[in-house]
Amino acid sequence: MPSISGKTIGRLCVYRRQLQRLRDEGKSNVYSHQLAALTGGSAAQVRRDLMAIGYRGTPYHGYRIDELSGSIASFLDDPDGQEVALVGLGNLGRAILAYFDGWRPHLTITAAFDVDPGKVDRVIHGCKCYAIAKLESITRRRKIAVGVICVPAREAQTVAEKLAGGGVKAIVNFAPRRLHLPDDIYVEDIDVTTALEKAAFFALEHKRQPDSKAK
Amino acid sequence: MPSISGKTIGRLCVYRRQLQRLRDEGKSNVYSHQLAALTGGSAAQVRRDLMAIGYRGTPYHGYRIDELSGSIASFLDDPDGQEVALVGLGNLGRAILAYFDGWRPHLTITAAFDVDPGKVDRVIHGCKCYAIAKLESITRRRKIAVGVICVPAREAQTVAEKLAGGGVKAIVNFAPRRLHLPDDIYVEDIDVTTALEKAAFFALEHKRQPDSKAK
DNA sequence: ATCTGTGAACTCGTTCACAGCT
DNA sequence: AGCTGTGAACGAGTTCACAGAT
Known part of the structure; x- marks a missing residue:
C-alpha cells in the first residue's frame, strides 16, 4: 500500500x-x-x-x-462507522442533509450547525441542529473527523478553523473560497459556480466554432 | 489559441x-x-x-x-449572455436555483423543468417552471446551450438525452451516473456522494496512522 | 478465445530556473 | 531588487501491448 x-x-x-x-x-x-x-x-x-x-x-x-x-x-470504510458534521443550514445545507438522510449506516451526518436561533435545537431532515458556538466541543467529544461546509464564502475560513480545532481531519467545502488550513487536513472542494461557468464556456466554444468533433 | x-x-x-x-x-x-x-x-x-x-x-x-x-x-463569456436550463426541482435543484438567483446577468438559469404537476407553471426562486415534456421544444426555441441535471439517478440518462435533443451543448450533472452522450457534448460531473466518501477515507487514513505530515 | 496483471511508453500538466524588463 | 514570460525538466497518471491464466 x-x-x-x-x-x-x-x-x-x-x-x-x-x-x-x-x-x-x-x-x-x-x-x-x-x-x-x-x-x-x-x-x-x-x-x-x-x-x-x-x-x-x-x-x-x-x-x-x-x-x-x-x-x-x-x-x-471504517468498520466502526464514521460520523459527519455539517455546518450551514441554508438552502444548500438542507438539501445535502436531505440527500444523505437514511444513507448507508457507516457514514452518517449526525450533527448540523447554524447560527440562526430559529434552527438551533430543532431536528432537520433527521439531523439534530446545534449552535455554531458548540461546534468545536461537540466534534471533539464525539470524535467526528469529517465536516461539510455549506456556509457563505465570507464565513468559510472561520468555520474551517473551528472544524480543524474540533479535531476534524477532512472537509468537503462548498464555499467558493480556498481554505487555509494545516496541510494534514484534507479538503475536497465542490465549486458549483465554477462548474457552471466551465460548462457555459464549452457550450460557447461550440457556438464559436460549429465544426470540431473533439470533446 | x-x-x-x-x-x-x-x-x-x-x-x-x-x-x-x-x-x-x-x-x-x-x-x-x-x-x-x-x-x-x-x-x-x-x-x-x-x-x-x-x-x-x-x-x-x-x-x-x-x-x-x-x-x-x-x-x-458570451457577450450576448447565456441562458441555462435546470431539470429536477427536488431539494438540490431548488437549492441550486436559489443559489444562482440574481446571479451575474450574463449567465442565468431562465427555465426549470420538473415532472411534478404541483411545481409546473409556478415561479420558483425567480425561475419559471415547465413540464419536462416541453424540455426539448423550449431549449431548442430559446437556443439554450447549457443544462443542469438535478434529477434522481434513475432518470438522469433520459433527461440528458432530452437536453441533447433540444440542442444543449454542455451539462452540469449532479446525478451519480455516467451520462452516455455524443462526445461533442461537454459534461461536468458533480458527485457529492463520492466527494463525501473520499473525504471520509482520508479522515480514516488519519486514524489508521496518526503520524505522517503528508497531504 | 478471452480475460487479467503489469512493465514500458506515452501524455498531459506542473514546476524549475533563468533571461529580460523596469 | 523583484517581477513576468517561457523553454526545458520533471512527474503523475493513463494507455499500450503482451505474457500468463483458464
Missing part, C-alpha cells in the same frame, strides 16, 4: 456504487471493460485501480462482484 | 472571482504569487494560465486587475 492516489480513491467509490447496482440486478461477476463502460473509464484503468487495493480477479471470469465489493468496503 | 485545457478554464473562473474581490477592496494591480496564494496554486501556474489567454502583465507591477478581469471575461 504505497499511498494510493486521490483519483483512484474517487474511482473506487464510483466502482462500488456500480457494483451494488449490478448485484441488485442479480449479476455475480463483472469484467473490467464492463465496469469501465459503466463508469466512463478504460478497462486498463479499472484493472490498475483494483490492483491498487490488492484485489485480484480471475482471467476469463473477471471479478466476483460480492468479493470485490467487500474488498473495496474494507479498504474504504 | 491551441485549445486550452479544461483545468485552465476552471482556474480562470476562480481567478476572476478573486480579482473581483480584490477590486472591491480597492486594489488595482496584483502579482502572480498573490493570486496563487488566494487560489491555492503556484505562481508559475498562474502565469502559465494567463499566458494561455494572451494577457500580458508588466514586470515589477504585475497584472492590472481591471484589464485582466476584462480579458478573462471576453475570453470566457
Whole structure:
C-alpha cells in the first residue's frame, strides 16, 4: 500500500456504487471493460485501480462482484462507522442533509450547525441542529473527523478553523473560497459556480466554432 | 489559441472571482504569487494560465486587475449572455436555483423543468417552471446551450438525452451516473456522494496512522 | 478465445530556473 | 531588487501491448 492516489480513491467509490447496482440486478461477476463502460473509464484503468487495493480477479471470469465489493468496503470504510458534521443550514445545507438522510449506516451526518436561533435545537431532515458556538466541543467529544461546509464564502475560513480545532481531519467545502488550513487536513472542494461557468464556456466554444468533433 | 485545457478554464473562473474581490477592496494591480496564494496554486501556474489567454502583465507591477478581469471575461463569456436550463426541482435543484438567483446577468438559469404537476407553471426562486415534456421544444426555441441535471439517478440518462435533443451543448450533472452522450457534448460531473466518501477515507487514513505530515 | 496483471511508453500538466524588463 | 514570460525538466497518471491464466 504505497499511498494510493486521490483519483483512484474517487474511482473506487464510483466502482462500488456500480457494483451494488449490478448485484441488485442479480449479476455475480463483472469484467473490467464492463465496469469501465459503466463508469466512463478504460478497462486498463479499472484493472490498475483494483490492483491498487490488492484485489485480484480471475482471467476469463473477471471479478466476483460480492468479493470485490467487500474488498473495496474494507479498504474504504471504517468498520466502526464514521460520523459527519455539517455546518450551514441554508438552502444548500438542507438539501445535502436531505440527500444523505437514511444513507448507508457507516457514514452518517449526525450533527448540523447554524447560527440562526430559529434552527438551533430543532431536528432537520433527521439531523439534530446545534449552535455554531458548540461546534468545536461537540466534534471533539464525539470524535467526528469529517465536516461539510455549506456556509457563505465570507464565513468559510472561520468555520474551517473551528472544524480543524474540533479535531476534524477532512472537509468537503462548498464555499467558493480556498481554505487555509494545516496541510494534514484534507479538503475536497465542490465549486458549483465554477462548474457552471466551465460548462457555459464549452457550450460557447461550440457556438464559436460549429465544426470540431473533439470533446 | 491551441485549445486550452479544461483545468485552465476552471482556474480562470476562480481567478476572476478573486480579482473581483480584490477590486472591491480597492486594489488595482496584483502579482502572480498573490493570486496563487488566494487560489491555492503556484505562481508559475498562474502565469502559465494567463499566458494561455494572451494577457500580458508588466514586470515589477504585475497584472492590472481591471484589464485582466476584462480579458478573462471576453475570453470566457458570451457577450450576448447565456441562458441555462435546470431539470429536477427536488431539494438540490431548488437549492441550486436559489443559489444562482440574481446571479451575474450574463449567465442565468431562465427555465426549470420538473415532472411534478404541483411545481409546473409556478415561479420558483425567480425561475419559471415547465413540464419536462416541453424540455426539448423550449431549449431548442430559446437556443439554450447549457443544462443542469438535478434529477434522481434513475432518470438522469433520459433527461440528458432530452437536453441533447433540444440542442444543449454542455451539462452540469449532479446525478451519480455516467451520462452516455455524443462526445461533442461537454459534461461536468458533480458527485457529492463520492466527494463525501473520499473525504471520509482520508479522515480514516488519519486514524489508521496518526503520524505522517503528508497531504 | 478471452480475460487479467503489469512493465514500458506515452501524455498531459506542473514546476524549475533563468533571461529580460523596469 | 523583484517581477513576468517561457523553454526545458520533471512527474503523475493513463494507455499500450503482451505474457500468463483458464
